[in-house]
């Protein structure tokens with residue numbers, strides 16, 4: 001039995017660091033574990049210009065240094081391909097994010113019709129800039145548990161057909177359908193996987209009562225889907241890699257009549273992933289998933305440092321304070337079986 005594991009320093013390929021007081025409260029948890037992080041642009045207002053992204057990057061580094069925030073551009077119906085390409089050439093934008101309008105938190109300014117994005121996607125394909133996708137349809141006639149699967153056939157298939165050289169990351173996959181679609185897809189298609197979608201199925205939302213801290217989007221699915229997502233993560237395939245989707249909301253906004261979607265998992269994300277890989281007898285695959293596949297897909301160098309995990313209990317606090325509201329972390333009040341050796 002392995003009791004200690006040293007892996008190359010990992011990256012987080014999908015994280016929400018927020019802004020203002022929340023940014024100052026949460027950024028250090030990502031910075032202390034991950035060498036780089038792909039920072040989501042769904043602020044209010046969203047990060048749609050190079051100037052806004054450069055200023056946001058400065059605010060992030062003022063809140064927590066020692067890691068490299070990789071910035072993304074929030075795509076809208078009005079994104080200008082020239083501006084986007086200039087921001088990429090300047091080294092400000094690493095990737096661009098497609099939120100179907102209305103699909104998730106702060107997506108109201110997102111894209112209403114992917115057909116309108118054709119000139120943007122064409123340019124991204126030409127310059128090798130990855131497209132990151134929140135893959136859910138917004139058609140209210142589609143059941144919320146089916147929105148990811150519907151996105152594959154209704155939207156993603158067309159993007160892959162029309163832009164065969166475009167690098168695409170399907171973010172936070174939650175279904176057997178998505179895992180299969182990515183595994184069967186071209187080498188230009190990859191996916192990130194969160195800790196919560198590896199550890200929880202939809203029953204966690206209703207365990208003894210309504211559980212707002214288990215609510216995120218895409219919503220948790222049936223156990224058979226969780227099982228398929230685990231199999232993808234531990235498969236060793238370079239198409240699947242770590243993206244926490246850590247998405248903090250203050251406790252007042254979570255524990256509400258209409259609670260926000262998002263799970264704040266940054267503080268113990270590595271411990272979470274290690275728990276899953278250990279349970280599956282796949283600890284030898286954790287390094288590829290956490291520290292290699294993503295960098296290779298993005299065409300970035302592998303990190304130099306290492307991080308060591310050991311089999312030892314670690315208690316997750318009930319709350320983490322920020323200047324405003326407290327935030328409830330994933331696994332609040334639980335004891336995990338792996339801890340990071342600092």
Ligand SMILES: NC(=O)N[C@@H](CC(=O)O)C(=O)O
Pocket residue numbers: 016042104105106134215216217218245247248261262263
């Ligand atoms: N995952 C979530 O439930 N929420 C994210 C948005 C997102 O990643 O879809 C957020 O910004 O709160």
Ligand SMILES: [Zn+2]
Pocket residue numbers: 104134171172217218
């Ligand atoms: Zn999303």
Ligand SMILES: [Zn+2]
Pocket residue numbers: 014015016040245247
């Ligand atoms: Zn997200």
